[in-house]
Amino acid sequence: MELQTERAARLEYTVATATRGAAAIDIVKTKKCVFSGVQPTGDAHIGNFLGAFKYWVASQDEFENIFCVVDLHAITVYQDPATLREQTRTVAALLLAAGIDPERSALFVQSHIGAHAELAWILNCFIPMGWLQRMTQFKEKAGEDRESVSTGLFDYPALMAADILLYDTDLVPVGDDQKQHLELTRDAAQRINSLYGPTLVVPEPSIPPVAARVMGLDDPTKKMSKSEEAAGHAILLLDSPDDIVRKIKRATTDSQRDIVFDRQRPGVFNLLSIYQGFTGGSEAEIEAHFDGKGYGDLKGELAEVVVAALTPLRERYHELMNDPGEIDRILADGADRLRPIATATLKRVMEQVGLG
């Protein structure tokens, strides 16, 4: 395909201009690059784990993975400075505790690489207002306040496009809520390419193999969400075993008996999906396992499975947080490894546009 040839040529250029280690060059040539962004806000929960973290950890050998804690995106709405700094470290520690290996993957903080903001500015100048006005996430977040929210909130997708495009990303794992932003990223890259000739790699979406969609325990018709306040809504990755047991016990079910994967019964369906997410196993195997048992058994066994899966993660997390300097060192190292790639892409765009 033409794109592949273009990409190969561009990679040679990137490799020639960037100062990279031999190992990094090897990885770039043989593996697809996957970019994931994580917000440093709110508490990560089992929906994040089953829907994203789990696949990220499992795909570290298959792809060249880049994980970015997006602190510049966080400040599109006001953040308390100390909390933001703390959450940035917390999210990084959670990813490491979940199994992201900084030797095999790159983990870094967005604001540590200046090229993100710089490329976002340039992209701004090629993204029509109309594209941004159509973003449903902006419309939802801004609501009636359109005149008073920050320009950054409106422009959020341009920065996300910069994140992705800086690393010649091939694949971006996206849930439903981010699909439209990835489309805009593709459109922006194509616009630059058609104005200036091949400059940016146009990324593709990648949907996780089993779209694990974990719903709220209190209301199984709503996706489990970081911003939901109700105490029984989400199981957080750092919840104590007691909290986990209590939340699962109180989870909404229904007045029937059979324990089967029936979408018409969202409460039981959700509990079974979570069970499946943590144990593997097919729907038929899980239904056979619970045949003749009651909701009490389902909840009891599910709580055991979740506690067993999260305990080592929680322990690793606390170990890491005992030594914040080590986390900071890992993040600084991630940024140092990636900066030459980002800088080379930015330089390529600047040259094409006539800057610098």
Ligand code: TRP
């Ligand atoms: N917008 C994403 C979210 O809210 C986070 C994000 C920022 C991102 N930059 C990205 C995701 C680049 C994927 C690729 O979840």
